[in-house]
Amino acid sequence: MKMKTSEVLLRICSVLVLVLTACLVGLDTQTKRFTFFERKATFRDLQALSILVDVASVAAGYNLLQLIRCSVLSARFDVNWKGSHIYLAWVCFLLDQIAIYITFAANSAALQASLLSLTGAKDFQWMKLCNTFTRFCFQIGGGLLSGFSACLLMAAMSSISAFNLFRLYSPKRFLFLK
Amino acid sequence: MKMKTSEVLLRICSVLVLVLTACLVGLDTQTKRFTFFERKATFRDLQALSILVDVASVAAGYNLLQLIRCSVLSARFDVNWKGSHIYLAWVCFLLDQIAIYITFAANSAALQASLLSLTGAKDFQWMKLCNTFTRFCFQIGGGLLSGFSACLLMAAMSSISAFNLFRLYSPKRFLFLK
Numbered sequence: 001m002k003m004k005t006s007e008v009l010l011r012i013c014s015v016l017v018l019v020l021t022a023c024l025v026g027l028d029t030q031t032k033r034f035t036f037f038e039r040k041a042t043f044r045d046l047q048a049l050s051i052l053v054d055v056a057s058v059a060a061g062y063n064l065l066q067l068i069r070c071s072v073l074s075a076r077f078d079v080n081w082k083g084s085h086i087y088l089a090w091v092c093f094l095l096d097q098i099a100i101y102i103t104f105a106a107n108s109a110a111l112q113a114s115l116l117s118l119t120g121a122k123d124f125q126w127m128k129l130c131n132t133f134t135r136f137c138f139q140i141g142g143g144l145l146s147g148f149s150a151c152l153l154m155a156a157m158s159s160i161s162a163f164n165l166f167r168l169y170s171p172k173r174f175l176f177l178k
Numbered sequence: 179m180k181m182k183t184s185e186v187l188l189r190i191c192s193v194l195v196l197v198l199t200a201c202l203v204g205l206d207t208q209t210k211r212f213t214f215f216e217r218k219a220t221f222r223d224l225q226a227l228s229i230l231v232d233v234a235s236v237a238a239g240y241n242l243l244q245l246i247r248c249s250v251l252s253a254r255f256d257v258n259w260k261g262s263h264i265y266l267a268w269v270c271f272l273l274d275q276i277a278i279y280i281t282f283a284a285n286s287a288a289l290q291a292s293l294l295s296l297t298g299a300k301d302f303q304w305m306k307l308c309n310t311f312t313r314f315c316f317q318i319g320g321g322l323l324s325g326f327s328a329c330l331l332m333a334a335m336s337s338i339s340a341f342n343l344f345r346l347y348s349p350k351r352f353l354f355l356k
Binding site: 046110112127159167 | 283
């Protein structure tokens with residue numbers, strides 16, 4: 001019972017944090033007026049950021065679906081866990097693993113691209129951009145911070161789904177159900 | 179017993195693949211002669227690549243230590259798994275999780291930085307670099323491929339360490355040992 005509550009809580013939190021990430025990054029714009037032209041910075045300028053927005057939205061949707069699964073199926077399946085419950089546990093475990101790794105990769109890539117925008121790369125003649133668009137960069141930083149908190153929550157959740165799956169197996173014999 | 183064999187095999191493979199990654203990226207250089215000057219490309223030019231080399235080396239060392247742990251401690255601890263074995267399983271599980279996430283983050287960041295070098299970023303006036311240093315870029319690509327295979331191996335290994343830990347727990351009661 002405690003397990004179920006913590007899973008539901010973690011999933012609700014990660015949905016909220018993922019939506020926050022997508023909003024912080026996706027709604028971030030700053031317009032700067034130079035002497036001869038105007039330049040607007042959005043998340044579409046950097047491919048890694050637009051991928052992050054997409055991935056965070058999809059991951060939030062996935063966790064929402066899992067929440068529905070938790071509330072609908074748990075009551076029916078908890079009783080006879082040896083039957084179809086084991087397949088459900090395997091599916092949840094694999095999907096959770098895929099979700100956390102994809103979200104984590106998108107966050108790491110976005111962090112790397114943002115760091116390059118912040119520091120530039122002298123050897124490559126890539127110039128810094130954050131001295132021009134400071135407020136924009138701070139908001140992206142906030143988005144990345146909330147993205148990594150979402151990863152932490154999802155990693156905890158994937159451990160719980162691993163726990164739910166593997167405790168069905170025997171401690172003595174390999175892949176043998178209890 | 180099968181479990182142990184597959185864990186040892188996975189760890190040996192991932193040590194080899196991680197060393198291959200570090201060598202492919204770390205030993206990659208290309209010198210190009212322009213009209214007035216000479217330019218040498220190494221992995222030190224891009225911070226993400228030098229971080230990847232460091233992380234791959236440390237991860238290979240970690241997996242080597244875990245291999246030694248497997249061969250030394252397994253015989254002694256397998257008999258009375260309810261005592262100190264549970265602490266060892268928790269430590270292995272947590273360390274494996276940390277190792278895979280750090281390796282995966284380093285790989286994703288290096289992939290993002292390499293993609294930026296390959297495509298450039300028009301909005302930012304960041305120029306492409308791989309049309310000049312083609313062979314260098316191909317070798318980095320090979321290094322990243324082997325880095326992601328190492329991640330796959332380490333993800334499988336972290337699932338095994340989760341299996342080894344969580345199957346010690348009861349399927350009916352939360353965090354209750356069998």
